[in-house]
Amino acid sequence: MAASTPLTQMTPRARPIFPPSSTDASSTIRPILRKPGGSILGVRKRSLDDDGGRDDDDTAMPLSSPIKKRKTVMFNENLNVVKRIGGSKTVDEAKRDIMLALDGHDRHDSEDYDRIKELFAPQSRRGSGALDGMEGDDETEDALAYVVALTGLAKRVDRKYPGLVKSVLRCAWLERDDNFARAYIQLMAALSTAHGSIFAQVLSMMVDKFAKAPPARVPGFALVSSETKKERLHLGLRYLLELFPAGGRIVLNLVESKFPYTEEPKAAHMMYIDHLLQLKNDRPDLERDIMELILSRLVKLDVEMTLDLENEGDDTTRAVMRQMAAAERLDDDGESDADSVASDDNDEDDEETRRVTLIKSKLETMDATMDLLFSIYTPIFETPDSEAALATFQDLLSDFSNVILPNLKSRHTQYLLFKFAMKSHRLMDLFIGTLFNLAFESNRSPAVKQAAVGYLASFTARGAQLSSEQVQTIAETFLNYIDHYRATHASCRGPDVRRYGQYYAYFQGLLYIFCFRWRDLIDRESAPASLDWEDTASFIGLDLPWVPWLKTRLQANIASKLNPLKCCSPIIVEEFARLSHHLRLLYIYPQIEKNKNVQLSQFFTNSYATGGALRDSGVAYDDEKWTHLEACFPFDPFQLPVSKRWLDLDKTYISWQRFAILDRDDDTDAEVETDAEIDDETGDEGEDSEDEDDDKVSIQEDTTTDEGGNEM
Structure with missing residues (x-):
């Protein structure tokens, strides 16, 4: 057989049929700018049949053909x-x-x-x-x-x-x-x-x-x-x-x-994405659509993986994480630890093994895809205030608004925004501004607005690069909104998470921010010089100078008919109660105790009452969890083992740390039985002072004349 001629080398009688490529596949990707024509995502086009052709003359232009006027192309x-x-x-x-x-x-x-x-x-x-x-x-x-x-x-x-x-x-x-x-x-x-x-x-x-x-x-x-x-x-x-x-x-x-299904192995996904990235380099006019497609499928995989882990028991989740960790190691005998784990599970049900394998496969695909995207985008943000970085971040914001945000169960994809927003104050402000716009735009659905509030609260709580001034501005904006909302709904019958969900979303976000960033809500100019800002113990037992708009306005909202402590996530309410009590901001345990006797179902508005159906939905709300706002904070800890290396979490991320000095008080604080009783075994000093009575939340009905109630 004659030796083959490389594609890049032609004989003297031949001419190349391909012009030289103008795009270097190894070069950094160009800024991704939306081109005319819109996104193809979410619009399923008519399938292209391989049997092709229309039932008319073959010279007629078929419906699916993009060729409006055929070119004359001679092939000799x-x-x-x-x-x-x-x-x-x-x-x-x-x-x-x-x-x-x-x-x-x-x-x-x-x-x-x-x-x-x-x-x-x-x-x-x-x-x-x-x-x-x-x-x-x-x-x-x-x-x-x-x-x-x-x-x-x-x-x-x-x-x-x-x-x-x-x-x-x-x-x-x-x-x-x-x-x-x-x-x-x-x-x-x-x-x-x-x-x-x-x-x-x-x-x-x-x-x-x-x-x-x-x-x-x-x-x-x-x-x-x-x-x-x-x-x-x-x-x-x-x-x-x-x-x-x-x-x-x-x-x-x-x-x-x-595009490969989420159940297909990692190799199939990575090979497909590799081809998509090459296509993007060859056709820059398609790159925005291609990157949005990759992100949309990544989000789909992210949501499926999250739901899989939520629906499975803890044993399944631990088995998945064991296999993921074991895959990185080898035994001395050359057998992988993953194989050892699998052999240990031979006695388990085949269905359980299949579920563990499938979830592990999805997690590996997710991890590899995130790792690849981080490697693509990171070089662009080496100069974070450059025009290229700004244009790319704006494209990521567009994809975030259209693809990531509406999928509330996404756990990892959004860290693309977190990582690069932390690169500069300009990018951070763009992200925060986008979230505020999404939260307040009237044409957005309530679910999207609440998701934007959750993102904003989570980003504020977790973002280590946010300054105290930014934290205070965001927290005060939340308070302005909930005060205005409360004033305009003064005639409400009682708490209703479906009707007043936006209010509870902002209030829960405010509590969440406080749990992580309470130091930033202290007026540092008035703070005692003896405070050690790195030592939690130095704050205990002091009357701290909180920012002036925080304490009384929180009291007014907690005591209102909207009763946010009843509708917000119990875990967040409990942690806020614990911190605010020991830091002498508010003492809300009496209100929590009273809420145990409040049945939300009597206020809960069903679909019939709101005109959403012609008959009662028949859904019973005996389980109180259905009447609580879901605790959705998207920047919870990143769990993917490989792609985690890009995040530099030590410098950009605030991890949750419980106060060891307060742990001994948790059980006793939760045992308060009446408004007047305080457990003597808490070990805190000064709890019988007059200040404490002032700090207790009044459970009188709220009025529109409460301080700050008319602010917006």
Whole structure:
């Protein structure tokens, strides 16, 4: 067999069919700017049928074709190959064979036609007469002659021969030599030019190869590396899209529809994303859509993984994390710890093992994808205030608003925003401003608004780079909103998480911020000089100078008919009660005790009462958990073991730490029985002072004249 000619080296008689690439695949990605045409996400396009073609004349333009006016593209086989290619067939002889086969098929004599089809069929479908290889090098060279001959007969291969077109599209062209790959790409271009209905099938065939591992080799040809196959595939795809630029929209529809399912292994996902990133480099006009597609599928995987872990028991979750940790280590005998864990679980139910394996697979895919995205974006933000970084962050904000935020169970994808927002005050302000806009925009759904509040509270609580001034501004804005809301709903009957969900979301966010950033809500100019801001114990037992707008306005809201302590997450309320008591901000245990006798179901508005249904929904709310606001704070600790390395959490992230000095008081604080009783065993001094009586929350009905009630 003759030696193959590299795609990048042409003979003196040949000319390249591909112009030089203007994009270096190894270069840093360009700023991702939204192009006209909008996003393809969320809009399922009509599927592209490989059987293709319309039931009218083959010269008519098909509905799915992007070609409004066909270009005249001439393909002359003499420019790329010689008449005798090295096998037993010349191009003229191969062309004559094809013509005879097509004529015979028209006469319903398909013997030769079927033989031609078998020349291109996959290895598993070939018979003993296939030209691919079971009969020597001449046979393998003949395949190239038939490809070149068929290129010259492209106009003849119309919709009457769908079987031949299918066989040609199934050909293993990436696994042969460069000459064959070049000739095959010209054949695809010729067929697409002659018959618009075939163009979508050609693109579909190429995108299929993004996810499906091709055969290792074709008999008669040398083994081809994966990188070479990838290069050939994208050369062909780029060439076709240069001939027909409008085909980019078809490609976007295809890559969306063929994206691997979340259950597929990590290798399939990473191979597919690698091809998408190469396509993005080749076609910069598609990169915004491609990056949004990757993020949307990442979020889908993130949500599924979170739900899987929530729905499974603790034992399953621990088994998954054990296997993830074990996968990074090897035993002294060479057996991985993951294998050892699996062998230990042989006695468990097969279904349980299957669930653990599936969740672990999703987690690994999630981790690898996040790691890849961090590696792509991080170099752009090395200069965080540059125009490139700003443009890229704005694109991330757009994707965040459209893709990440609406999926409330996402746990990890949003850390792309967290990491890069921490790079500069400018980017941080952009993120905070976006969250405020989402929380207050009237045209947003209540669920999106509440999610934005949760993100804002979580970012404020966890972001170590936020200054005290920023924390105070955000906390005061929350208070302004809840005061205004309370004033405008003074006639409410009682707590109702469905009707007043936005109010409770802001109040819960404020409590959450306090639990993490209470130091930033102290007026430092008035603080005692003896305070050690790093030592929690130095704050205990002191009357701290809180910012002036905090204490009385919190009291007014807690004592209102809206009763936020009853509707907010019990865990957050409990921690706030504990901290605010020991830090002498508020003493709210009496209100918590009284709330135990409040049945939210008597205030809870069902769908019938709000006009949302023609009859009662029949849902019973005996379980109080359905009437509490969900504690959704998206920047809870990042759990992915590999991609975690990018976050630099020691400098940018505030972890939750309980006060060891207060732990001994937890049980006694929770045992307060009446408004007047205080457990003597708490060990805190000064709790019987007059200040304590002032700090107790009044449970009188609220009015609109409470301090701050009219502020906004």
